[in-house]
Amino acid sequence: MLAIKVENLIKRYGAITALKGISFSVKPGELFALLGPNGAGKTTTIRILCGLTRPTEGKAFFYEIDVFKRPLQAKKMVGLVPQAINLDLELTLKENLLIHGLLFGLSHEQIRKRSEKLLRFAELWERANVKVKTLSGGMRRRLLIIRALLHEPRILFLDEPTVGLDPHIRRKLWGLIKSIQQKGTTILLTTHYIEEAEFLADRVAFIDAGRLVALDTPQALIKQLGEYAVDLVRGTELETRFFPSREDAEEFTLKLSQKVESVILRRVNLEDAFVHFTGRKV
């Protein structure tokens, strides 16, 4: 059984077609990333799956439950971490969790127990009774994530979870996200950070201008180009060539003419794959 199955999603906003027929599926326990530039359609996909907007066409299922025919049942199965931090800044961490828990119909006792467990898990327990406005950006993100877990969803949607955070805080959040997956939650994450998708995702879908242009494990997407890359700078032009082995790449560099100003031999990465499949940078 699949955790998420999406079939031919189309979304039009007037003259703009944000999604042009997107299909993919996510296995239970998998961490699946939608990687694409601004405006690619990532947030639209998540908003449709979380019942915040209707698709123009298409179907979606969570564990075989029809998301659009049984929206209430589907909504209970998912947790959403939105891009914007929509916490109540004047309330404490515990109070923010309480409101969310009550909205999902949990009892006070369930909320108290789960809040403590989650606040400890996210290393926020010491701050449980302070106002959210006193937290740093990274702490607010962690609270946003555990709030989405309070009703124990089987599927977690993370929309650009580390946007705007510095690299150190971003890595800490990656650890938190990985450990949520290890506890058995299926995760669909959107990002425009290549290294985030490469580090976190079991499989990645490249999304560009409303279309999925490639979908596979990060390693398999990279392998389609080769193992090694050579970057050549000629004047102001950068050209990259891909090779199946280091020996092939080295042999190529040895035969280069002197007109090349700079030659860099390196491993192929997910960014190369993204540029290859979409024709542009993230």
Ligand SMILES: Nc1ncnc2c1ncn2[C@@H]1O[C@H](COP(=O)(O)OP(=O)(O)OP(=O)(O)O)[C@@H](O)[C@H]1O
């Ligand atoms: N409510 C709306 N009304 C009209 N157009 C919209 C609306 N929401 C999104 N769009 C358009 O749909 C397209 C996809 O937007 P979407 O927010 O899904 O992209 P994204 O990949 O999530 O980008 P970002 O990384 O900037 O959030 C864009 O062209 C956007 O302008």
